[in-house]
Amino acid sequence: MKLEVPHYIRVPASVGNVGPGFDALGLALQFHLTVFVEPASEWQVTVEGESVEDLAADETNRVVQMARLAAERWKVQLPPLRVEIFNEIPVQRGLGGSGASALAGFALASLFRRAQTQTQDYLNLAAEVEGHLDNVAASLLGGLVACYYASDGRLYALSGRVPRPVHVLSLWPPWKMETAKMRRVLPETYPRDVVVRQLQRVTAILAYWQEHDDVPPKDFFYDEVHQPYRLEKMPEVRRVIDLASSMGLPALLSGAGPAVAVLTTDAAAATALLERLARERTYRSWSWRFVRVDRRGLVVRPYRPLMKKRLLEAIQTSRPVTDTKVPAA
Structure with a gap:
């Protein structure tokens, strides 16, 4: 399959091990890893944002590597692509950056599947790559998510309620x-x-x-x-x-x-x-x-230039800070 129109992929940060929910409860947060994907004649990868010094700006980037892993598992062919990555999640800080990049890669590969990618498809790959699901499941589904590994090998991710004022x-x-x-x-x-x-x-x-x-x-x-x-x-x-x-x-x-x-x-x-x-x-x-709390989870959508401009403007105004004034909730 060819990518007929550009798409963007947005994956929220997450809190894993929520309180006593070790390897069981995850919570999605409203800052993101955003990836723009366009057809290209050869692979091009660019990276901007948080922890940019830790993220490869070439085909060894984790998003691309996870896309290739998913493509192999799902038996699809990835054509050359232009991949623009805008990262808001600090690397190796416990905020789900690894899981978010894996999910983004899986979602990229899913653009080339004829069958619709199901939640279970994402969970199976995430368990293989990450070894635990709390972060990835929260980033996938949004909100508060409880994870369960059944004795038959099936993986469950179930959404719980989090009040909007939180x-x-x-x-x-x-x-x-x-x-x-x-x-x-x-x-x-x-x-x-x-x-x-x-x-x-x-x-x-x-x-x-x-x-x-x-x-x-x-x-x-x-x-x-x-x-x-x-x-x-x-x-x-x-x-x-x-x-x-x-x-x-x-x-x-x-x-x-x-x-x-x-x-x-x-x-x-x-x-x-x-x-x-x-x-x-x-x-x-x-x-x-x-x-x-991010309630949407993984978003994969086609985009037009104006939409991309608005998304990038939102990313630019959403920066981590070090002063002490918190805006009113």
């Missing part, structure tokens, strides 16, 4: 952290009482948001499975979570870190936290975004 303040340092490295610090087994408490908190979060439009109490998001072990390696990240918690704000490690996600409906509370952190020299180099 915002996420995501904060991250200038340094990176590899997920694989952070997995190695986790124990192989856990006591029964720890597992029971984790299950209680996960079900409490899901049930709370069925009936309430605010953020659950901070204790609902407490984790005993991965955060204590990972935060031992990241004391300045632990300080952010502890400070937010002392101010009554639910705060959690995003994915394997080092990013922190703070959930709130109150922009003033987010500003107060940022102002407190700004008093300490360590955090003056940190970046942050205060965003809504």
Whole structure:
């Protein structure tokens, strides 16, 4: 098949391991990896935006590599393409950048399938590439997503309710952290009482948001499975979570870190936290975004030049910042 018209692919950032939902709960955030795809006589790849120094501007880019993997699995042929990548997701910070680029690549390959690509197709490939689904499933479906690996090998991603007033303040340092490295610090087994408490908190979060439009109490998001072990390696990240918690704000490690996600409906509370952190020299180099939950997930659409212009303008005005003033929610 040929690409008859240009398309754009947009994939949201995500918080994995939401609170006690280790490898189970993901939350999509309203900043994105955006890819414009056009027919070309030879492969051309350009990259702009966040962490551009870490993203290859050639055919070794992860988006292209994942597109080729998906094309191989789905038995489709990829022609040469012009691929323009505009990235808003910091690399190796625990905000779903790896999963987003994989999804973007799968979506690119799907443009050349005769059959419509189903959710299960994306999940199967994501499990093969990422090894866990919480980030990818949230970026794929949008909102809050619960993941389940059935004993028969089938993968499930189920959407949960998140009230519209809920915002996420995501904060991250200038340094990176590899997920694989952070997995190695986790124990192989856990006591029964720890597992029971984790299950209680996960079900409490899901049930709370069925009936309430605010953020659950901070204790609902407490984790005993991965955060204590990972935060031992990241004391300045632990300080952010502890400070937010002392101010009554639910705060959690995003994915394997080092990013922190703070959930709130109150922009003033987010500003107060940022102002407190700004008093300490360590955090003056940190970046942050205060965003809504992304409810659309993966978007793949054809575009015309005017639409592309508007999308790029929106990307240019959506930059991570380091000052302490949060706009009203």
